[in-house]
Amino acid sequence: MTYRLRIEPSGHEMDIEANETILEAALRHGYALPYSCRSGTCATCKGKILAGSVDYGDVDEKMLPDEEMEAGFALFCQATPLTDLSIEAREVGAAAGIEIKTLPSRVARIVDLAPEVRALFLQLPSTQEFRFLPGQYIDILLKDGSRRGFSIANMPGPGAQLELHIKHVPGGQFTGHVFSTMKEKDILRFEGPLGTFFIRDDWPERPLLLAATGTGFAPIKGMLEQLFANPDTRDIHFYWGVRYAQEFYYQELLQEWQARHPNFHFHPVVSRPDASWNGRTGYITTAIGADFPQPKDLVAYLCGHPDMVFDLAESLEQSGLDSQYIFSDAFVFAKSKTS
Structure with missing residues (x-):
């Protein structure tokens, strides 16, 4: 019918x-x-x-x-x-018009980023064009018909590989494979690009608020690369929350961005600090609420643990930011879905 x-x-x-x-x-x-x-x-x-x-x-x-x-x-x-x-x-x-494709890819590199986080760099077939917007994600297609979604952590470019940030989930079928038996030159099939989490160009006068927990940094990294590649004078505030300070990664890159782009402000927040951490502590929802008690002029992009995403979106709305200026990607566990 x-x-x-x-x-x-x-x-x-x-x-x-x-x-x-x-x-x-x-x-x-x-x-x-x-x-x-x-x-x-x-x-x-x-x-x-x-x-x-x-x-x-x-x-x-x-x-x-x-x-x-x-x-x-x-x-x-x-x-x-x-x-x-x-x-x-x-x-x-x-x-609109960006084609969702199913493609093979080859694992070109595996890089340890943090104690429980690895980066996979996937090489695409040279005969295939793969268009995406920084912030979108792909679904890795497993042999049993299930899928695992991962954000693309880089911006597109000629011959660019796809960078994924994989957090080890105890008992996880795919992440267990990534951290134990996966090797370079392995072949992975995926579908993408997926999702509508990416920078909008509709409000060039509004400062940007980017917020992530854990590997929610992955799509934010691609977004920031895009913003810095096309000089943007808006204030950009990036809040990144982790449990332990050793879970931060790409610190040299973040420091380089701060040095090169005076409009970029990085706010790391640790919820379970040890004595060696002398930065902000607690949760990024609290930190953002303290720094932006009246956020009505911002555009917000939130990514990571669903508790943070939903709570921060609600907090921003209650403080005066219209929902049309809030975009999010909550890292929920998707239900099994066959290809």
């Missing part, structure tokens, strides 16, 4: 299959809606059903409370049509 889907306010119309989610249909037709996890666990894709009815799919009540569902909201990565549909969604023009 095929239905019609209309996106407002753009007026774009397209076919949508009965077993196809709203997000899948939009992406298939080249229209990018805001999204991240694609598994119903981050709420980035939440939007309103203006007309028609849907099967809401496998929805976590925390991501879509009953009162929001009754008000017409749905998670577009889960909702499938039961009738023709009209929805309200803010399309992401910068991502």
Whole structure:
């Protein structure tokens, strides 16, 4: 069964299959809606059903409370049509037309960054063009049909490899392989680029707030490379929170950026410091609240642990920052998904 889907306010119309989610249909037709996890666990894709009815799919009540569902909201990565549909969604023009591909890659380098973090550098086929925006991610496709999503930690360029930051998860199938048996020249298949977490150019006068925990630094690194490659005079504040100081990495690069770009301000925060740490302590949500009690003029990009992402987004909104200026990528554990 095929239905019609209309996106407002753009007026774009397209076919949508009965077993196809709203997000899948939009992406298939080249229209990018805001999204991240694609598994119903981050709420980035939440939007309103203006007309028609849907099967809401496998929805976590925390991501879509009953009162929001009754008000017409749905998670577009889960909702499938039961009738023709009209929805309200803010399309992401910068991502439109970027093709999502399934490609092989070769592990060119493996580099230890921190005690439990490794960088993989993936070499792509020379015959394939792979376009992406700094901040997007790829899904590594495993042999059992499951996927593991990792942010791209660099900006695109001729012949550029894809840099991924992998944190060792105890008992994790893929991360265990990365830290034990993976070797250079191994072949990995992936799908991407995915997600709509990247720098917007809509508000060039607004200072930027970038916030990350752990390997949430990966997409932020790519974003910063992009900002510094295209001289930007806006103030850029980057808050990076970790548990222990030894979990920070790329310190020389961050110091170099601070020396070369006077508008760049790095704020490291450690939640479980030892006696050797003399910097800020606690959580970055608290630090940002203290430094920006009235954040209404910022554009914020938040990435990392979902507790930080959701709590900081809520705190910024309550302090006066309109939600249209908040973009996030919560590192949730996606549900298994076959390719």
